Structures are given as C-alpha cells and as structure tokens.
Amino acid sequence: MRNQLAVMALVGVLVAGAHGAAKKAAATPLDGQSSIVIVFKDGHKQSFSMLDIARIEFEAVPASTAPANALSAPAVTPGRDHFLGKWEVGEGDGGHFFITLNANGEAEKTLGAHHGTWVVVDQEARISWDDGWHDAIRKVGTKHEKFAYEPGKSFSDTPANVTNARMTSPKPL
Numbered sequence: 001m002r003n004q005l006a007v008m009a010l011v012g013v014l015v016a017g018a019h020g021a022a023k024k025a026a027a028t029p030l031d032g033q034s035s036i037v038i039v040f041k042d043g044h045k046q047s048f049s050m051l052d053i054a055r056i057e058f059e060a061v062p063a064s065t066a067p068a069n070a071l072s073a074p075a076v077t078p079g080r081d082h083f084l085g086k087w088e089v090g091e092g093d094g095g096h097f098f099i100t101l102n103a104n105g106e107a108e109k110t111l112g113a114h115h116g117t118w119v120v121v122d123q124e125a126r127i128s129w130d131d132g133w134h135d136a137i138r139k140v141g142t143k144h145e146k147f148a149y150e151p152g153k154s155f156s157d158t159p160a161n162v163t164n165a166r167m168t169s170p171k172p173l
Helices: 001-029
Strands: 035-039 045-049 085-092 096-101 106-109 115-121 126-128 134-140 143-149 159-168
Touching: 085 134, 085 143, 096 126, 096 134, 096 159, 106 126
Parallel strands: none
Antiparallel strands: 035 045, 085 096, 085 159, 096 106, 106 115, 115 126, 126 134, 134 143, 143 159
C-alpha cells in the first residue's frame, strides 16, 4: 500500500510539472525569444519585453564616430520603382514644373521638350530630353533634388541648376 501511495504521488508530481511546463511553453514565442537585451557602451544592460516593443528604429551614425564592433544596417538604395511617378521639381528661377517617369522608360515634363527617356544609374534617375537637356533626380539625405545639365554637358559636369524634387504621385498607370 505504501508503494502504491509513493507511485501515485510521483505520478502526480510529474503530471503537475508537465502541465506547468506546457503552460510556460505556450506563453513563450516560437523562437524562444521573449525579450531583447541592450548592452550600453559603459557595459550595463537593459532588457525589454518583446510584447512591449512596437518597432525598433536605427539612426544613421557617421562611420567616424561608430565603434568598430557596432552593427550597421545596410544602406537602403533607391531602385527603379523608387523613381516611378510624377515629380514636382524646381525650374531654377524660382518656378516649378512636373516630370513624370513611366515604367516603360519614357519621361514627360510640363516645360520645354515634353518627351524624353530615363534610366537608373548609380541610384539616381537620369533623364535625357529630346532637346538635348538632361536631368538627374538624386536622393540627397532624406530628400530629393533635381540636377539640370545643358546640352553637351555630362552628368559628372557642374549642373546648370539644382532644385528640390518632390514625389507628388508615385507609380502612375
């Protein structure tokens, strides 16, 4: 009788332990991570529950000030789809006009020669207009600028003017 009681007690403990482990496993995310730990330069650590975090943002740090062992996010470089759409750009004399970059490589503008073609080279949209002028729309920091080059000049020459460029309607039909 004593052996039966001992066996039943042991089974009870095992069942209770298995039940507790199952509850804990169900509450833990599938990847086993339930918190993120940040280690600061001075060596102290701070832990944050993953359930409390909506998103994590990284600000750019100049390479000269970043520690050698710091993780760095890959630079996001604009591709072809980034430039598709209608852009409001400066005229150089204070006015503005619109440039539309179409998916078929055709470009249109509301000033001067209305037709041109465009390609992406070195992460910038390079537009060649039928009248010989050519423009580049470049991402400069967090904004875009339009660089205008007169006929006979290359994209590496000094531009005739540089103005702001702003996307007004992405990816036209």
